[in-house]
């Protein structure tokens with residue numbers, strides 16, 4: 001039986017763990033050729049080995065998407081190994097914790113370089129090739145892109161900017177048969193090694209997230225895959241995500257009151 005992803009060449013940034021890795025496995029099992037990417041060589045090669053053991057066609061490109069030369073390398077490796085690019089999934093991202101007044105400019109740059117500028121630069125480089133295949137460019141965003149939230153302001157801002165980029169690109173590429181997808185992911189279960197940047201700019205472990213409140217990683221991957229197959233403009237992941245999206249869009253003042261209330265409760269609980 002043929003699958004939508006048969007022989008499709010898919011670049012997934014930030015795919016050594018988490019959502020990117022799960023997506024790589026999902027699409028790889030459906031006969032896509034996967035180009036993995038992340039900075040940590042050991043972890044990335046371990047993921048490559050895992051995917052190969054599952055019978056996936058996969059190649060790794062160790063690189064930092066905030067470096068333009070590494071973005072170029074990622075495109076070059078995909079073309080050299082597989083001869084074309086069908087799908088680019090801009091997944092690599094980093095979150096942070098801290099109040100606006102605490103955050104140094106260097107940390108603001110790191111967040112924007114990773115979450116906003118890197119997807120723009122990589123999409124620019126991939127676009128000429130994706131125009132040839134009529135494929136997809138997908139931006140993995142967050143429910144945090146819908147409104148500013150306390151303690152993750154810069155993350156919210158960096159993901160909000162992706163909405164504008166996706167909307168602009170969608171209009172600009174309308175006549176080229178390119179699909180531009182935007183996926184709003186909510187709180188998702190995470191691996192023990194997941195890190196976020198604290199207000200000093202140091203990586204700290206987030207701690208394992210589990211429980212029914214969180215989306216399953218593989219469920220998020222399935223939603224991203226569906227966004228690509230159906231060439232959807234945007235996808236809001238999960239029922240709780242859709243409820244959050246609805247209230248943020250149509251009842252913004254109520255949403256703010258709820259956030260303030262839950263913020264106070266969280267502060268009380270943490271004392």
Ligand SMILES: NC(=O)c1ccc[n+]([C@@H]2O[C@H](COP(=O)([O-])OP(=O)(O)OC[C@H]3O[C@@H](n4cnc5c(N)ncnc54)[C@H](OP(=O)(O)O)[C@@H]3O)[C@@H](O)[C@H]2O)c1
Pocket residue numbers: 013014015016017018019020037038039040041043063064065066090091092093094095114140141142143185186187188189190191194195
């Ligand atoms: N998990 C959630 O709750 C959640 C919620 C909403 C949105 N999202 C979004 O979903 C995406 C994936 O999140 P996740 O939780 O699966 O992430 P994760 O588990 O923290 O994994 C991040 C991946 O990105 C790579 N990475 C980070 N910076 C990079 C860089 N500069 N260049 C290349 N690779 C880089 C990491 O590997 P190296 O460190 O080795 O480079 C790793 O493979 C992100 O865009 C995130 O903002 C996640």
